[in-house]
Amino acid sequence: MITIWHNPRCSKSRQTLALLAARVDDITIRTYLDDAPTGDDIRAARDLLGCRAIDMMRTGEALFKELGLSKSDPDEVLIAAMAAHPKLIQRPIVFANGRAALGRPPEQVLDIL
Numbered sequence: 001m002i003t004i005w006h007n008p009r010c011s012k013s014r015q016t017l018a019l020l021a022a023r024v025d026d027i028t029i030r031t032y033l034d035d036a037p038t039g040d041d042i043r044a045a046r047d048l049l050g051c052r053a054i055d056m057m058r059t060g061e062a063l064f065k066e067l068g069l070s071k072s073d074p075d076e077v078l079i080a081a082m083a084a085h086p087k088l089i090q091r092p093i094v095f096a097n098g099r100a101a102l103g104r105p106p107e108q109v110l111d112i113l
Contacts, residue, residue, distance in 0.1 A: 013092040016103035048100035053078035
């Protein structure tokens, strides 16, 4: 099964979903702005991605600056911010076969199928 943390208003997210739909039938779509991931969900995604929390964030969002966040903040601070404000999560994130990939560029997710 494949799961995508999806934002239908994001072109990269839509492109990634289209790539997946062309290859597989069983896709779970989690519109993460409406169904916000918990801190534990975000930690698990970070671990599967093999990155730091900052690498999962949309640091260019005005909200990032409004919240006083910094690229040098500890992971737990950034994870708490993403859980409280899912708009800060970089999109899309795809989960398949016990792995995860960020769909930037969209073709990057094909490596985990």
